[in-house]
Amino acid sequence: xxxxxxVNVTRGNLIESSHKGHIAVVDAKGQLLYYAGDPNxxxxxxxxxxxxxxxxVVETGAxxxxxxxxxxxxxxxxxxxxxxxxxxxxxxxxxxxxxxxVCLKCGxxxxxxxxxxKELILAGKDVTPLYNNCSGxxxxxxxxxxxxxxxxxxxxxxxxxxxxxxxxxxxxxxEYPKEEIEIGIDGCGVPVHGxxxxxxxxxxxxxxxxxxxxxTRQSAIKQITKAMVTAPEMxxxxxxxxxxxxxxxQGRFIGKAGAEGVYCVGDLETGIGIAIKIEDGNARAAxxxxxxxxxxxxxxxxxxIEELIKYYRPKLRNARNEEIGELIADFQLHSxxxxxx
Amino acid sequence: xxxxxxVNVTRGNLIESSHKGHIAVVDAKGQLLYYAGDPNxxxxxxxxxxxxxxxxVVETGAxxxxxxxxxxxxxxxxxxxxxxxxxxxxxxxxxxxxxxxVCLKCGxxxxxxxxxxKELILAGKDVTPLYNNCSGxxxxxxxxxxxxxxxxxxxxxxxxxxxxxxxxxxxxxxEYPKEEIEIGIDGCGVPVHGxxxxxxxxxxxxxxxxxxxxxTRQSAIKQITKAMVTAPEMxxxxxxxxxxxxxxxQGRFIGKAGAEGVYCVGDLETGIGIAIKIEDGNARAAxxxxxxxxxxxxxxxxxxIEELIKYYRPKLRNARNEEIGELIADFQLHSxxxxxx
Numbered sequence: 001x002x003x004x005x006x007v008n009v010t011r012g013n014l015i016e017s018s019h020k021g022h023i024a025v026v027d028a029k030g031q032l033l034y035y036a037g038d039p040n041x042x043x044x045x046x047x048x049x050x051x052x053x054x055x056x057v058v059e060t061g062a063x064x065x066x067x068x069x070x071x072x073x074x075x076x077x078x079x080x081x082x083x084x085x086x087x088x089x090x091x092x093x094x095x096x097x098x099x100x101x102v103c104l105k106c107g108x109x110x111x112x113x114x115x116x117x118k119e120l121i122l123a124g125k126d127v128t129p130l131y132n133n134c135s136g137x138x139x140x141x142x143x144x145x146x147x148x149x150x151x152x153x154x155x156x157x158x159x160x161x162x163x164x165x166x167x168x169x170x171x172x173x174x175e176y177p178k179e180e181i182e183i184g185i186d187g188c189g190v191p192v193h194g195x196x197x198x199x200x201x202x203x204x205x206x207x208x209x210x211x212x213x214x215x216t217r218q219s220a221i222k223q224i225t226k227a228m229v230t231a232p233e234m235x236x237x238x239x240x241x242x243x244x245x246x247x248x249x250q251g252r253f254i255g256k257a258g259a260e261g262v263y264c265v266g267d268l269e270t271g272i273g274i275a276i277k278i279e280d281g282n283a284r285a286a287x288x289x290x291x292x293x294x295x296x297x298x299x300x301x302x303x304x305i306e307e308l309i310k311y312y313r314p315k316l317r318n319a320r321n322e323e324i325g326e327l328i329a330d331f332q333l334h335s336x337x338x339x340x341x
Numbered sequence: 342x343x344x345x346x347x348v349n350v351t352r353g354n355l356i357e358s359s360h361k362g363h364i365a366v367v368d369a370k371g372q373l374l375y376y377a378g379d380p381n382x383x384x385x386x387x388x389x390x391x392x393x394x395x396x397x398v399v400e401t402g403a404x405x406x407x408x409x410x411x412x413x414x415x416x417x418x419x420x421x422x423x424x425x426x427x428x429x430x431x432x433x434x435x436x437x438x439x440x441x442x443v444c445l446k447c448g449x450x451x452x453x454x455x456x457x458x459k460e461l462i463l464a465g466k467d468v469t470p471l472y473n474n475c476s477g478x479x480x481x482x483x484x485x486x487x488x489x490x491x492x493x494x495x496x497x498x499x500x501x502x503x504x505x506x507x508x509x510x511x512x513x514x515x516e517y518p519k520e521e522i523e524i525g526i527d528g529c530g531v532p533v534h535g536x537x538x539x540x541x542x543x544x545x546x547x548x549x550x551x552x553x554x555x556x557t558r559q560s561a562i563k564q565i566t567k568a569m570v571t572a573p574e575m576x577x578x579x580x581x582x583x584x585x586x587x588x589x590x591q592g593r594f595i596g597k598a599g600a601e602g603v604y605c606v607g608d609l610e611t612g613i614g615i616a617i618k619i620e621d622g623n624a625r626a627a628x629x630x631x632x633x634x635x636x637x638x639x640x641x642x643x644x645x646i647e648e649l650i651k652y653y654r655p656k657l658r659n660a661r662n663e664e665i666g667e668l669i670a671d672f673q674l675h676s677x678x679x680x681x682x
Binding site: 118186 | 361620
């Protein structure tokens, strides 16, 4: 099935650019409820998988053993800004497990948070893996390996027990066969998981409503979702959609972005899972599309939409700070065919 | 007509993202030769219009009066990196006309060139409009206004003679009625021009082969294209496609990017003009698409493709610098229907 238009980018009176993509809305029983484009498109979840990737951190007992707070567990699910609150927390988690930032194999990139970058330059310091937006996830992996007495040097290899536990959890949560999950390598060097969009949405539905799963899994999931909504500033940071969305949701939603235009939401109230893929990979369209889905499904109030308006209808400004256009979601969800039983 | 797929983005064995768009290939008589997607799509040319916007700088006599070198005229056509060579040149042009950087109304953004940014931070200096990638174009506009004894404060307004001369040149070069050109506001605050893609390609064809135009126009165009190919480092800078493409072309091609995924080429040898619009606005797809068009039209040699391979088939690397995917052009140009009339 083809992708469908999701978001327009206007400038003056013209639609200057537009973003196509796919959307799947699935309930906690695995039933596709609504869609746009192709809900079966096979996509890499990228960082949207992080909340599921955090399950073994809890289930192995590592989180308990190293006394992980909500903020600690939340940053395991993060693509963070590299603000001080983030890097301080990663250092703290690693040190509690007797490790240092040199153990992180996520590689380096310029921190998203400009102030951090400026501070590093002014201090004549190099950018370290600590500032990588995935350093929280990597710390969760490292701490788990340490707790399980597994090798620390190669925790990112697909055949390392850390990654095998994650692969099993991804397969179980999405009910998608392990051997059919496409494996790629992420920006931070660990395996990423390719699967149909509606399976990813299903994974989020079950994160939101884990009833029926084994007790230990239910408990782990509830710890993770509580951590994310309690410490949403760890999942993204200042001026980030994930953080502001969960804050405005007041505990009802978990939400996580993935690179190349992925966004996923789990609604803890209805058990609905939403997965969105912008076909061209541009994150700028993922937020308006997410908000539009929530609006069409009446999962958010007008007040919440208003509080998140800068993500729902972002204004484009030029270098003189004048408004010159905006992003506007432009699609209608389709009801999925009736239950297959 | 719909857009068509132009470039895939792979990760492992999957196509992770893909970019659709439109292409028009037009000769200097205005005949559409080849296309992909919709060659009549109305798009904002953005910075790809800069070589045409430079015409009045020459035709008014401003370039001669202030002794513009090739490098000066080239940077009038630039979206530059903000390297020292660029900002020094802009300062020099302005000072020859008795002006300073405070006259520039392009606003500020972080310079593209990271080293410049780091130097500014370390020196405790603010980013000024000088570092805006459009400061060369703005200097050309300012110097023209000065030479013509026109107001300097509002040179960016559509009804200022500077912008009206540009609008006339755009209309003449593309043979598209002035009143049908859509006007938006660019990232740097000046008017941008919306018109059918094939008209933009035609504009580039005539820049490449101006025969038949009035003598003064021909002469101005030849000065501009000579400037661009003689000083290509001014048009972009270090590690920029525009610069490397023109360098490898050894005087045969002019090429200029525009924001939101636009790229245009003029082939001075055949008089062919090419205009490309990536529908979703992502520049990363514009370079592979441009190279693929040149390859399919056999306008570049295998050797030239090899020298530009990092733009034709860019490798994606993760934060550990491992190759994890690549961008690959995936389309076939269609021959346009035979000549009308």
